[in-house]
Amino acid sequence: MMAATDALAGVLSQMTGPWTVSAAARELAAAGVPLFPCVPGGKRPLTEHGFHDATTDPGQVEAWWRTHPDANLAVPTGATSGMVVVDVDVHGPTDGFASFGRAHRAGLVSRWAFLVSTPSGGMHAYYPATPEQATQRSWQSARAGVDFRGDGGYILVPPSMVSINGAVVGYRVRQINTGPSATLDSDRLRDFLDPRPMLRPRTGDDVQRSVDVSRLVTWVAARGEGERNRGLFWAACRLAENGVTTPDALDVLTAAASEVGLGEREITATVRSAYRTTQPPARPSSTVRGSARAADGWFAREATVRTSAPGPRLS
Numbered sequence: 535m536m537a538a539t540d541a542l543a544g545v546l547s548q549m550t551g552p553w554t555v556s557a558a559a560r561e562l563a564a565a566g567v568p569l570f571p572c573v574p575g576g577k578r579p580l581t582e583h584g585f586h587d588a589t590t591d592p593g594q595v596e597a598w599w600r601t602h603p604d605a606n607l608a609v610p611t612g613a614t615s616g617m618v619v620v621d622v623d624v625h626g627p628t629d630g631f632a633s634f635g636r637a638h639r640a641g642l643v644s645r646w647a648f649l650v651s652t653p654s655g656g657m658h659a660y661y662p663a664t665p666e667q668a669t670q671r672s673w674q675s676a677r678a679g680v681d682f683r684g685d686g687g688y689i690l691v692p693p694s695m696v697s698i699n700g701a702v703v704g705y706r707v708r709q710i711n712t713g714p715s716a717t718l719d720s721d722r723l724r725d726f727l728d729p730r731p732m733l734r735p736r737t738g739d740d741v742q743r744s745v746d747v748s749r750l751v752t753w754v755a756a757r758g759e760g761e762r763n764r765g766l767f768w769a770a771c772r773l774a775e776n777g778v779t780t781p782d783a784l785d786v787l788t789a790a791a792s793e794v795g796l797g798e799r800e801i802t803a804t805v806r807s808a809y810r811t812t813q814p815p816a817r818p819s820s821t822v823r824g825s826a827r828a829a830d831g832w833f834a835r836e837a838t839v840r841t842s843a844p845g846p847r848l849s
Contacts, residue, residue: 538566542567548561555605567615574602606695607693611663616663618663619683642718645716675728692705762794767804773787780805784802
């Protein structure tokens with residue numbers, strides 16, 4: 535069976551001219567890539583259970599795009615599809631390309647399968663997922679400007695288009711690796727980009743707390759239409775009550791809330807509102823300073839398309 539990244543790359547490499555999203559969806563489903571529709575011009579799933587409804591069934595895919603001909607196209611990440619994505623962000627002063635460049639020089643992200651340019655000026659680097667028994671959970675490193683989309687996540691793929699500052703901009707294939715790709719160590723990448731302080735040895739209570747936080751994040755990621763904001767607010771209140779700092783709460787909740795269609799600003803506002811409700815005002819955290827943009831290499835911001843070898847409760 536063809537690897538999912540190879541199947542997706544094979545279809546994307548054929549998009550040398552204008553392609554409709556519905557045509558791409560049919561080709562990807564036929565190649566064995568599970569997919570689902572999102573709202574036209576946006577990232578919110580149109581299906582009742584979000585990325586959990588992803589399928590390769592041609593009849594279902596045809597029905598989705600017959601009903602929503604302008605829908606965007608998304609694929610789940612992690613073991614479900616067999617692919618994971620490193621999402622390089624460019625937001626305000628934070629430029630993830632510099633962080634990605636450092637990780638590349640350290641040999642942590644070099645063997646990608648293909649790259650996609652995103653409408654916001656960022657980049658998606660695709661890799662094969664690790665075997666099912668090695669879970670790769672989604673995470674976000676706001677300080678580094680890099681997110682990881684693994685188990686429990688999804689990503690929009692070309693030729694989807696989103697609205698950016700009033701303009702409609704599409705995802706486009708940037709580079710396809712014609713050589714062998716390889717899995718990446720997502721935990722090691724996170725530790726490299728966003729080192730965590732050394733933790734004291736865990737007691738039994740600490741272990742239970744860790745398990746409960748993980749269950750809380752999973753619960754947030756499963757919220758449906760109409761309960762996303764309320765669920766996020768409730769979860770943030772529980773973290774605040776249990777002594778989790780605001781930055782750490784944002785770190786663990788943002789990826790989960792993004793998966794159900796909430797935007798970054800909305801997530802930040804909701805979490806901070808929960809902390810203001812639950813705790814006294816805290817001292818403001820330090821401002822993240824952006825890194826200088828990479829000036830060279832294939833991971834610089836501008837590049838042409840080419841091919842190359844490489845409901846829980848906290849205790």
